[in-house]
Amino acid sequence: MAYPAQYRYTKEHEWIDLKGDVATVGITDYAQHELGDxxxxxxxxxxxxxxxxxSFGTVESVKAVSEIYSPVAGEVIEVNNALQDAPExxxxxxxxxxxxxxxxxxxxxxxxxxxxAAAYEAYIADKTxxxxx
Amino acid sequence: MRYLPKSPVERQEMLAAIGxxxxxxxxxxxxxxxxxxxxxxxxxxxxxxxxxxxxxxRAAENSVGYTSFLGAGVxxxxxxxxxxxxxQRGEFLTSYTPYQAEITQGTLQAIFEFQxxxxxxxxxxxxxxxxxxxxxATTEAVLMAERLTGRRRxxxxxxxxxxxxxxxxxxxxxxxxxxxxxxxxxxxRLDTKALRAALKEDVAAVVAQSPxxxxxxxxxAALADIAHGTGAMLVVAVAEAVSLGxxxxxxxxDIVAMEAQSFGLAPSYGGPFAGVIASRDKYVRQxxxxxxGQTTDTEGRxxxxxxxxxxxxxxxxxxxxxxxCTNQALCALAATVHLTLLGKEGLREMAQQNIxxxxxxxxxxxxxxxxxxxxxxxxxNEFTIKLPRSVKLVNAQLLREKIVGPFVLGTAxxxxxxxxxxxxxxxxxxxxxxxxARALKQALDxxx
Numbered sequence: 001m002a003y004p005a006q007y008r009y010t011k012e013h014e015w016i017d018l019k020g021d022v023a024t025v026g027i028t029d030y031a032q033h034e035l036g037d038x039x040x041x042x043x044x045x046x047x048x049x050x051x052x053x054x055s056f057g058t059v060e061s062v063k064a065v066s067e068i069y070s071p072v073a074g075e076v077i078e079v080n081n082a083l084q085d086a087p088e089x090x091x092x093x094x095x096x097x098x099x100x101x102x103x104x105x106x107x108x109x110x111x112x113x114x115x116x117a118a119a120y121e122a123y124i125a126d127k128t129x130x131x132x133x
Numbered sequence: 134m135r136y137l138p139k140s141p142v143e144r145q146e147m148l149a150a151i152g153x154x155x156x157x158x159x160x161x162x163x164x165x166x167x168x169x170x171x172x173x174x175x176x177x178x179x180x181x182x183x184x185x186x187x188x189x190x191r192a193a194e195n196s197v198g199y200t201s202f203l204g205a206g207v208x209x210x211x212x213x214x215x216x217x218x219x220x221q222r223g224e225f226l227t228s229y230t231p232y233q234a235e236i237t238q239g240t241l242q243a244i245f246e247f248q249x250x251x252x253x254x255x256x257x258x259x260x261x262x263x264x265x266x267x268x269x270a271t272t273e274a275v276l277m278a279e280r281l282t283g284r285r286r287x288x289x290x291x292x293x294x295x296x297x298x299x300x301x302x303x304x305x306x307x308x309x310x311x312x313x314x315x316x317x318x319x320x321x322r323l324d325t326k327a328l329r330a331a332l333k334e335d336v337a338a339v340v341a342q343s344p345x346x347x348x349x350x351x352x353x354a355a356l357a358d359i360a361h362g363t364g365a366m367l368v369v370a371v372a373e374a375v376s377l378g379x380x381x382x383x384x385x386x387d388i389v390a391m392e393a394q395s396f397g398l399a400p401s402y403g404g405p406f407a408g409v410i411a412s413r414d415k416y417v418r419q420x421x422x423x424x425x426g427q428t429t430d431t432e433g434r435x436x437x438x439x440x441x442x443x444x445x446x447x448x449x450x451x452x453x454x455x456x457x458c459t460n461q462a463l464c465a466l467a468a469t470v471h472l473t474l475l476g477k478e479g480l481r482e483m484a485q486q487n488i489x490x491x492x493x494x495x496x497x498x499x500x501x502x503x504x505x506x507x508x509x510x511x512x513x514n515e516f517t518i519k520l521p522r523s524v525k526l527v528n529a530q531l532l533r534e535k536i537v538g539p540f541v542l543g544t545a546x547x548x549x550x551x552x553x554x555x556x557x558x559x560x561x562x563x564x565x566x567x568x569x570a571r572a573l574k575q576a577l578d579x580x581x
Contacts, residue, residue: 040418042418060418060443060444061443062443063443063448064443064448065443065444065448065449065452067452
């Protein structure tokens with residue numbers, strides 16, 4: 001699956017799509033692949049604050065529960081409630097329909113420190129090599 | 134899973150594989166002053182005949198022929214030899230935690246049946262077999278409520294078992310959880326006026342026990358309404374599980390924490406027991422421990438698996454829902470066999486006998502002019518009386534008559550000096566109750 005060029009990516013495998021001061025956040029195709037079949041998603045309440053690098057929720061697959069870390073600081077303005085009934089969307093459309101939350105970002109310049117698509121693809125290529133070494 | 138001792142050759146092979154010269158080197162990271170340098174002071178090995186002799190001697194130290202009126206969280210109930218016969222089977226007795234469904238269908242089925250029985254008894258939707266006992270189950274229920282509400286204050290009835298409260302306070306001490314107690318009213322039930330006054334929007338849970346430590350049955354539905362009024366959850370602890378054969382199940386509670394010792398587990402030295410945690414399906418992901426589930430295999434046959442283990446410590450480490458729980462499979466099996474033998478009618482009858490005998494005992498004791506009933510509220514198989522003198526001294530006299538006296542309430546409740554908590558179960562006969570009443574009268578009649 002292609003990694004959208006306009007997104008930014010974290011080392012913990014979240015993507016962020018910033019438009020103005022509103023960012024949409026999800027987990028990457030690499031992350032969903034590592035997790036396996038997703039069965040449950042735990043998302044924060046609208047109005048709660050996120051801190052860059054801190055967990056805002058969890059994704060549970062049949063084999064593990066993983067934290068999802070916020071790429072930026074801000075306030076949650078919308079959560080993807082459709083995932084409560086259809087968490088498997090994370091496996092089928094991680095970069096689109098299975099977005100997790102929308103954040104009003106405190107400092108949009110913060111995302112400059114995150115990886116772009118090319119850097120992220122190189123990063124996960126390294127990981128894959130490590131795993132098969 | 135088997136545990137086999139390793140031969141010296143195998144030890145050397147293992148050390149070589151990890152690059153250590155000796156076992157001593159393996160532990161070299163432990164500071165020297167903390168290391169044990171001399172051999173453990175253990176007696177030498179015994180022959181089979183000596184072991185048998187040793188245990189015969191220990192068994193001979195047991196007291197026989199005593200009648201007990203002591204309850205207070207641990208209860209004497211009839212047990213069937215069938216329970217022990219099944220518990221002693223090696224497949225159950227020596228098997229380890231069932232991780233592999235392929236080789237542990239029997240254990241998983243027993244746990245699944247235990248969970249089902251616990252749901253039926255508590256009026257809840259989901260239950261597991263991962264709690265050590267009633268006290269840790271109560272605390273885990275509080276921690277669940279804390280996670281679910283995001284609040285950090287907890288109101289605990291003073292009439293909850295003192296040891297359950299101690300365990301809760303121990304957990305809370307370093308976790309930032311604020312535990313406050315709510316007094317009991319004159320009739321022995323939780324003081325709802327005080328509860329309403331203490332209940333604010335920051336309270337995660339209200340914890341009550343029913344029957345409570347004084348034996349009194351709490352109005353669970355009313356307490357649930359009060360707690361829910363401010364968005365708090367109601368945790369109900371049940372220390373005497375047999376009560377559920379007669380008392381309405383605490384279905385209005387959000388979480389039920391129970392001690393299942395009364396179901397086929399001997400009091401022993403106070404354990405091992407079986408804790409139960411039961412709750413609503415919607416809260417299942419915040420439950421500590423794991424569930425056994427029923428499913429079908431690739432050929433459509435019924436089978437059992439461990440499910441929802443993803444939030445346990447071997448996967449989630451410090452983020453696990455609990456790091457202080459286990460699988461109480463063997464104790465849960467005892468409870469399952471016991472309840473299956475009793476059946477629905479049997480349990481109801483057992484519970485009814487507890488009620489009848491305890492009420493008969495109270496009536497007999499109240500014939501002694503100086504004995505008073507302390508609390509008026511309805512009770513199950515325990516009740517509180519007030520004596521004209523020290524319960525400890527009275528108990529010393531009773532013991533000479535081969536009677537284990539009631540619980541000395543003053544030890545846990547300083548305001549209740551001279552108060553005794555009397556327990557009467559189906560195991561106590563009418564003549565034993567009458568003998569107890571006579572012995573108590575005699576003890577009270579004696580000059581101080």
